[in-house]
Amino acid sequence: xxxxxxxxxxKKIVYKHWIVLFWHLLKISAIVALPIFAxxxxxxxxxxxxxxxxxxxxxxxxxxxxxxxxxxxxxxxxVITNQRIIDINQxxxxxxxxxxxxFHKVRDVIYQVKGMLATVFDFxxxxxxxxxxxILALERVPNPxxxxxxxxxxxxxxxxxxxxxxxxxxxxxxxxQEAEGKEDFKSTLV
Numbered sequence: 001x002x003x004x005x006x007x008x009x010x011k012k013i014v015y016k017h018w019i020v021l022f023w024h025l026l027k028i029s030a031i032v033a034l035p036i037f038a039x040x041x042x043x044x045x046x047x048x049x050x051x052x053x054x055x056x057x058x059x060x061x062x063x064x065x066x067x068x069x070x071x072x073x074x075x076x077x078x079v080i081t082n083q084r085i086i087d088i089n090q091x092x093x094x095x096x097x098x099x100x101x102x103f104h105k106v107r108d109v110i111y112q113v114k115g116m117l118a119t120v121f122d123f124x125x126x127x128x129x130x131x132x133x134x135i136l137a138l139e140r141v142p143n144p145x146x147x148x149x150x151x152x153x154x155x156x157x158x159x160x161x162x163x164x165x166x167x168x169x170x171x172x173x174x175x176x177q178e179a180e181g182k183e184d185f186k187s188t189l190v
Contacts, residue, residue: 002079002086012150014078017123017142024069032062068093078138078147082154085128087138103158105131109151111144126151 004010036055075090085106089097106128113124124144128136128151141147 002088004081005083008084009082010079011082011154012080012147014080014138014141014147016073016076016140017121019117019121019123020140021069021073024073025066028062028065028069032058078141080147080150080154083158085136085151087136099136101128101130101136103155106151106155107131109148109155111141111148113144 035058071093072090075088075096077088077090079086079088084103085101087099087101089099091097108129110127110129111124112127113119113122118124122144123140123142126138126141126144126147128138130136138147
């Protein structure tokens with residue numbers, strides 16, 4: 001699965017909104033039900049060997065596609081840790097794309113909820129604007145406002161102020177000088 005770095009903590013795993021899976025299952029149901037309904041209307045639904053064979057074949061094929069879409073939906077995730085964002089885009093059963101972004105590369109986080117269905121079911125698009133001008137778009141994310149707030153909070157926690165950076169550099173130089181001073185002192189004793 002996914003290995004976290006040292007001192008990295010998992011904050012949230014985000015799946016695409018359930019409406020995405022529901023939409024695929026609705027299409028499969030229509031594709032399976034239409035031939036069954038049509039064959040029953042013309043009177044050869046349960047006649048002979050063809051009727052039940054076609055019926056159960058369509059149910060089996062529909063189930064295979066339903067399981068396929070569920071697996072793809074379940075593996076298409078966004079992993080948010082305290083150090084980075086990992087977008088695992090499962091395009092197909094055997095086609096996966098992984099994008100990993102450290103928070104220091106994120107310049108801005110924007111969310112968008114567009115359309116009546118997205119507004120009613122609260123899903124949308126979260127865009128990560130990265131240093132260098134590129135954009136990572138996360139589509140059909142549930143509660144995009146909350147995801148944006150979490151990402152902005154984690155981004156601000158990872159950023160160092162100029163004073164913190166200056167203090168860190170000063171402390172490192174002090175330690176380096178102390179180490180050099182001890183070595184000079186030891187060499188004078190010998």
